[in-house]
Amino acid sequence: xxxxxxxxxxxxxxxxxxxxxxxxxxxxxxxxxxxxxxxxxxxxxxxxxxxxxxxxxxxxxxxxxxxxxxxxxxxxxxxxxxxxxxxxxxxxxxxxxxxxxxxxxxxxxxxxxxxxxxxxxxxxxxxxxxxxxxxxxxxxxxxxxxxxxxxxxxxxxxxxxxxxxxxxxxxxxxxxxxxxxxxxxxxxxxxxxxxxxxxxxxxxxxxxxxxxxxxxxxxxxxxxxxxxxxxxxxxxxxxxxxxxxxxxxxxxxxxxxxxxxxxxxxxxxxxxxxxxxxxxxxxxxxxxxxxxxxxxxxxxxxxxxxxxxxxxxxxxxxxxxxxxxxxxxxxxxxxxxxxxxxxxxxxxxxxxxxxxxxxxxxxxxxxxxxxxxxxxxxxxxxxxxxxxxxxxxxxxxxxxxx
Amino acid sequence: xxxxxxxxxxxxxxxxxxxxxxxxxxxxxxxxxxxxxxxxxxxxxxxxxxxxxxxxxxxxxxxxxxxxxxxxxxxxxxxxxxxxxxxxxxxxxxxxxxxxxxxxxxxxxxxxxxxxxxxxxxxxxxxxxxxxxxxxxxxxxxxxxxxxxxxxxxxxxxxxxxxxxxxxxxxxxxxxxxxxxxxxxxxxxxxxxxxxxxxxxxxxxxxxxxxxxxxxxxxxxxxxxxxxxxxxxxxxxxxxxxxxxxxxxxxxxxxxxxxxxxxxxxxxxxxxxxxxxxxxxxxxxxxxxxxxxxxxxxxxxxxxxxxxxxxxxxxxxxxxxxxxxxxxxxxxxxxxxxxxxxxxxxxxxxxxxxxxxxxxxxxxxxxxxxxxxxxxxxxxxxxxxxxxxxxxxxxxxxxxxx
Numbered sequence: 120x121x122x123x124x125x126x127x128x129x130x131x132x133x134x135x136x137x138x139x140x141x142x143x144x145x146x147x148x149x150x151x152x153x154x155x156x157x158x159x160x161x162x163x164x165x166x167x168x169x170x171x172x173x174x175x176x177x178x179x180x181x182x183x184x185x186x187x188x189x190x191x192x193x194x195x196x197x198x199x200x201x202x203x204x205x206x207x208x209x210x211x212x213x214x215x216x217x218x219x220x221x222x223x224x225x226x227x228x229x230x231x232x233x234x235x236x237x238x239x240x241x242x243x244x245x246x247x248x249x250x251x252x253x254x255x256x257x258x259x260x261x262x263x264x265x266x267x268x269x270x271x272x273x274x275x276x277x278x279x280x281x282x283x284x285x286x287x288x289x290x291x292x293x294x295x296x297x298x299x300x301x302x303x304x305x306x307x308x309x310x311x312x313x314x315x316x317x318x319x320x321x322x323x324x325x326x327x328x329x330x331x332x333x334x335x336x337x338x339x340x341x342x343x344x345x346x347x348x349x350x351x352x353x354x355x356x357x358x359x360x361x362x363x364x365x366x367x368x369x370x371x372x373x374x375x376x377x378x379x380x381x382x383x384x385x386x387x388x389x390x391x392x393x394x395x396x397x398x399x400x401x402x403x404x405x406x407x408x409x410x411x412x413x414x415x416x417x418x419x420x421x422x423x424x425x426x427x428x429x430x431x432x433x434x435x436x437x438x439x440x441x442x443x444x445x446x447x448x449x450x451x452x453x454x455x456x457x458x459x460x461x462x463x464x465x466x467x468x469x470x471x472x473x474x475x476x477x478x479x480x481x482x483x484x485x486x487x488x489x490x491x492x493x494x495x496x497x498x499x500x501x502x503x504x505x506x507x508x509x510x511x512x513x514x515x516x517x518x519x520x521x
Numbered sequence: 522x523x524x525x526x527x528x529x530x531x532x533x534x535x536x537x538x539x540x541x542x543x544x545x546x547x548x549x550x551x552x553x554x555x556x557x558x559x560x561x562x563x564x565x566x567x568x569x570x571x572x573x574x575x576x577x578x579x580x581x582x583x584x585x586x587x588x589x590x591x592x593x594x595x596x597x598x599x600x601x602x603x604x605x606x607x608x609x610x611x612x613x614x615x616x617x618x619x620x621x622x623x624x625x626x627x628x629x630x631x632x633x634x635x636x637x638x639x640x641x642x643x644x645x646x647x648x649x650x651x652x653x654x655x656x657x658x659x660x661x662x663x664x665x666x667x668x669x670x671x672x673x674x675x676x677x678x679x680x681x682x683x684x685x686x687x688x689x690x691x692x693x694x695x696x697x698x699x700x701x702x703x704x705x706x707x708x709x710x711x712x713x714x715x716x717x718x719x720x721x722x723x724x725x726x727x728x729x730x731x732x733x734x735x736x737x738x739x740x741x742x743x744x745x746x747x748x749x750x751x752x753x754x755x756x757x758x759x760x761x762x763x764x765x766x767x768x769x770x771x772x773x774x775x776x777x778x779x780x781x782x783x784x785x786x787x788x789x790x791x792x793x794x795x796x797x798x799x800x801x802x803x804x805x806x807x808x809x810x811x812x813x814x815x816x817x818x819x820x821x822x823x824x825x826x827x828x829x830x831x832x833x834x835x836x837x838x839x840x841x842x843x844x845x846x847x848x849x850x851x852x853x854x855x856x857x858x859x860x861x862x863x864x865x866x867x868x869x870x871x872x873x874x875x876x877x878x879x880x881x882x883x884x885x886x887x888x889x890x891x892x893x894x895x896x897x898x899x900x901x902x903x904x905x906x907x908x909x910x911x912x913x914x915x916x917x918x919x920x921x922x923x
Contacts, residue, residue, distance in 0.1 A: 124720040124749060127635045127689070130781030139590060139787050162586045171585070175795065176578050183573070183765035184564045188541055218620050218767070221789040233529045234636045234658045250788035256636045256658055287529070318526040347526060363585035363794030365620070379532030385541050386652035387623040391793050392765030393577065 133253040137246050137478035144461045145472055153465050156504035158492045159474045161296070161442065163360040165415060168408045171361060174397035186389040188381065190216035190368075194395040197402035198368055204406065207340045213370055215380050216390045220326045220354035220367040225251050227350045227369060230379040231320040232257045232287040238322075239281055239289040241272070243445060243479035243486055245296040245324070260286070261481040266447050266489070269436045270300045275309045282313075288320035288350075289313070293337070294327040297479050297491040298445045299420075299438020301331055307342070314348040320376075321345065326354045326367075329409045331440035332417045346372045357442075358409050359401045364394040416442050419494040419501055426505020430512060442494040445476065448512060453477060453490050456515055463518070464511045471508045535655040539648050539880035546863040547874055555867050558906035560894045561876045563698070563844065565762040567817060570810045573763060576799035588791040590783065592618035592770075596797040599804035600770055606808065609742045616772040617782050618792045621764070622728045622756035625771040627653050629752045632781040633722040634659045634689040640724075641683055641691045643674070645847060645881035645888055647698040647726070662688070663883040668849050668891070671838045672702045677711045684715075690722035690752075691715070695739070696729040699881050699893040700847045701822075701840020703733055709744070716750040722778075723747065728756040728769075731811045733842035734819045748774045759844075760811050761803045766796040818844050821896040821903055828907020832914060844896040847878065850914060855879060855892050858917055865920070866913045873910045 138159055145155055189195070195211055202209050217223040224247070232238055234256035240248060242261040252259045260281050264270040272278070278289070289310055293302040302310075314321045323339035339349045350371040356362035369380055401408070423444055424437045432449030450456045453475035460470050476489035496504060540562055547557055591597065597613055604611050619625040626649070634640055636658035642650060644663040654661045662683050666672040674680070680691070693712055695704040704712075716723045725741035741751045752773040758764035771782055803810070825846055826839045834851030852858045855877035862872050878891035898906060 124722070124775075126632055126775075126777045126781045127638070129635055130632045130777075130784070133781070133784045133788070135784050136590070136787035142589070160587065164584065166583045167585055172580065175580075178574065178577075181568045182566065183569055183763050185562065185764045187544070188538070219790060225789070229656055230528055230532045233531055236529070247788045247790075250784065254631055254785065254788070255656070318524065320526070361585050362587045363791065365791070365793045373526075373528075375528045375532075379528050379535070382532070382535045382537050382652065383656065385538035386535070386649045386656070387627075388621060388649075389765065389767070391767045391796065393795065394793065 129253050129256070133250050134246070134478050137476075138474050141457055141461060141472065144458065148461050148470060152468060154469045155461070156469065156471045156496060156500065156507060158495065158504060159472045160495070161357065161493045162362055162495060163357065164495050164497070165360045165412060167360040168401055168405060170400040171359070171364070171397045174400055175393050178393055178396060183392055186392045186395055188384040188389055190390065191392070191395045193399055197399040201402040202338070202340065202370070205336060205338050205341065207338060209340070209370060212374075212377055213372055215369050215377065215384050216395060217367040217369055218390050219356060219362070219365045220324065220352050221247065223352035223354075223367045223369040224248065224324065225255070226380050226383045227322045227352050228252065228257055229255050229383065230376050231322070231350070235285065236287045237283060237285040238287060239278060240481070241291070242481055243297055243476055243489070244481070245292060246478045248290060249478070249481065259481055263482065263485070264298070266434060266436060266445060270295070270298045272306045272309065275313055278310070278313055282317055282319070286317065286319060288322050290322045290324065292324040294331050294440025296327065296441050297443045297476065299441050299443045301334070301439040307339070311342055311345045314345045319348065321349050323349060323351045325351055327357055327441035328353070329358045330413055330416055330442060332420060333439065340370060340372070348373070350376055355398055355401060358412065359405055360412065364398065365391060366394050366398045416494060418498050419496070420444070422498045422501045423492060423494055423505060426502055426509070429505070430509045444492045444494070445489055446492060447489050450488050450512070450515065451519070452487055457490070459515050459518065460511050464514050466507050466510045469503070469507050471504050471511060473508070531655050531658070535652050536648070536880055539878075540876050543859060543863060543874065546860065550863050550872060554870060556871045557863070558871065558873045558898060558902065558909060560897065560906060561874045562897070563759065563895045564764055564897060565759065566897050566899070567762045567814060569762040570803055570807060572802040573761070573766070573799045576802055577795050580795055580798060585794055588794045588797055590786040590791055592792065593794070593797045595801055599801040603804040604740070604742065604772070607738060607740050607743065609740060611742070611772060614776070614779055615774055616770050617779065617786050618797060619769040619771055619786075620792050621758060621767045622726065622754050622769040623649065625754035625756075625769045626650065626726065627657070628771050628782045628785045629724045629754050630654065630659055631657050631785065632778050633724070633752070637687065638689045639685060639687040640689060641680060642883070643693070644883055645699050645878055645891070646883070647694060648880045650692060651880070651883065661883055665884065665887070666700070668836060668838060668847060672697070672700045674708045674711065677715055680712070680715055684719055684721070688719065688721060690724050692724045692726065693741075694726040696733050696842025698729065698843050699845045699878065701843050701845045703736070703841040709741070713744055713747045716747045721750065723751050725751060725753045727753055729759055729843035730755070731760045732815055732818055732844060734822060735841065742772060742774070750775070752778055757800055757803060760814065761807055762814065766800065767793060768796050768800045818896055820900050821898070822846070824900045824903045825894060825896055825907060828904055828911070831907070832911045846894045846896070847891055848894060849891050852890050852914070852917065853921070854889055859892070861917050861920065862913045866916050868909050868912045871905070871909050873906050873913060875910070
């Protein structure tokens with residue numbers, strides 16, 4: 120018999136979100152009247168397309184019933200149209216809407232891996248993958264990419280040597296969170312070839328697909344060579360600035376994967392009915408909005424890079440996409456630095472909230488001096504934030520010397 | 522190295538939803554012009570309170586950002602007010618909003634049980650628990666309740682003999698889906714006592730809390746003796762006829778459980794922003810709506826019972842709550858019967874869709890002759906449906922004899 124009333128080990132092992140765990144500290148700073156430039160959460164400040172709320176308000180049915188687990192037909196058709204613009208033809212059963220990309224990530228992982236199985240990831244890594252892996256009993260095996268070499272995967276051997284009999288999949292986030300890296304054609308070809316050779320799935324997280332500062336939006340679904348291996352997880356949260364809508368999707372040409380995902384989807388019944396309808400016009404005609412959005416993020420990237428260049432000792436590779444920038448600072452411990460910024464520092468009653476990157480790594484001890492910045496402020500504000508960050512860093516160094 | 526590209530074992534093991542898997546067959550029947558009385562899904566036909574869509578339309582913020590993982594403050598406060606009307610004082614951190622009750626069930630299970638751990642359930646059981654258990658690697662151990670004895674738990678020994686060193690929790694759904702059973706004070710006391718004695722959690726699924734045809738709405742949260750053991754999973758889907766809103770909650774006074782659930786909640790980021798706001802007026806002032814709703818379901822229950830009494834060989838205990846009725850029919854295989862009704866039968870171009878109950882059991886071979894009916898039609902329609910069901914049953918018996 121159980122001796123004590125205890126929560127599960129997985130409940131204990133899972134880390135709090137590195138992006139969200141400092142929120143109480145931020146609330147205390149704000150209650151002291153300090154203005155915080157919040158660069159921690161990828162929560163876009165840009166106004167979403169007006170069509171969305173107009174469509175919500177145009178909902179005329181008297182009931183708000185469950186949507187089909189396969190998604191509302193017109194909503195799925197809108198995703199099909201959206202993908203057709205990317206040159207990809209999907210059948211109705213190749214895609215299932217999800218509660219944001221987060222749910223799609225969980226579905227993808229459990230569709231391909233059992234308890235004890237391994238999934239390869241590139242670190243630094245969007246930290247929530249670690250949480251899902253703990254919940255599902257899956258082991259994430261990290262392949263290290265380094266800021267010093269621009270986070271580039273130089274050799275397929277770096278991946279190959281991590282593959283075991285338990286490896287079931289490789290995760291690739293493109294454009295990448297948290298590094299802002301765009302995966303090159305050579306790298307993607309490498310991953311595709313490995314997937315075929317070792318019979319691995321590729322879980323391609325394309326949440327930030329359109330947000331890239333060069334080249335055209337891509338999807339792994341358009342690659343023919345490993346079509347059966349690819350599972351794409353997707354979202355409208357970033358490209359239409361609608362994270363609160365909780366609309367994502369999972370897409371694959373692998374019928375077995377889709378049959379599994381449908382069963383997972385049935386267990387949780389459905390995705391929000393209103394938002395499925397409201398997302399239709401965006402998926403169908405949202406391209407002009409996205410073009411303007413990308414222009415704006417490109418300006419912000421330039422402003423952030425300009426500001427970061429002025430910070431003594433800061434090392435970074437200018438981000439090529441998404442709206443994140445990984446920065447190595449001349450500090451010992453990024454968590455302590457973030458805490459310092461919120462608790463002990465202000466300049467003209469302002470401070471900056473960034474995300475410490477320790478938790479974006481699986482390997483112990485890595486990322487101790489790195490922070491992630493999300494470009495979720497307008498250029499002018501962002502420039503100010505970079506200045507405050509620079510001043511905070513000097514104050515932190517001075518405080519450490521004391 | 523993996524020899525083939527295969528989905529996971531859990532993806533294979535999980536059952537398709539018994540409630541949703543016959544939908545393609547229903548679509549085919551409808552395309553032949555047959556009207557189907559759909560008694561399969563717990564998707565209320567009753568119109569939800571107008572305040573909900575009014576609140577959605579009153580959303581005035583320009584952005585639709587992530588909600589906090591802890592829930593929008595005013596939304597959580599509305600849940601607190603709602604529970605206060607049930608005599609329960611919850612602190613802000615005792616409750617976390619979820620994407621429907623479905624997500625709360627997953628969170629509760631993984632908060633208390635690890636891979637390989639056991640959770641006791643009473644069968645027949647709302648089938649989605651089985652899916653979540655497979656996804657999470659948890660073993661559900663069934664305690665049988667029987668239609669012949671009104672699904673009553675007569676002795677705590679029936680539960681005790683199923684408890685092992687791996688048992689972590691007991692699930693109780695009250696009012697119950699699929700039986701419509703109300704758990705008596707004696708039964709709840711039994712469960713509470715066992716939970717204390719063996720240090721088990723009680724996962725109390727109170728989705729149908731108000732929908733009971735006698736007595737007052739209850740919650741396990743009001744029981745003091747095992748306060749630390751109780752985890753309530755809840756939903757607005759049924760009491761406000763809003764399943765498409767995907768708003769639920771998990772509540773517990775156990776701080777460790779809530780800390781775990783917060784981490785799970787952070788991993789999936791947030792619950793729909795619009796619906797959290799829109800649910801506020803219902804949680805605060807929805808009682809009159811719920812009273813009317815319960816009256817309506819009570820009438821329907823009476824109509825269903827009246828109709829079922831006319832069906833030769835049908836055995837059932839009149840449901841006391843929720844809007845479900847388990848019925849044993851003089852048939853060999855309820856799945857085959859449901860298929861027959863959709864594919865081979867119609868009366869005046871009408872048929873009935875019920876849910877076969879095999880998948881509501883864990884023990885093999887049980888429930889072969891049982892169906893679940895959801896009272897999601899108006900009295901007049903329901904009466905017609907019962908008549909069509911009776912005729913369908915006769916036709917099925919005749920077809921089997923041939």
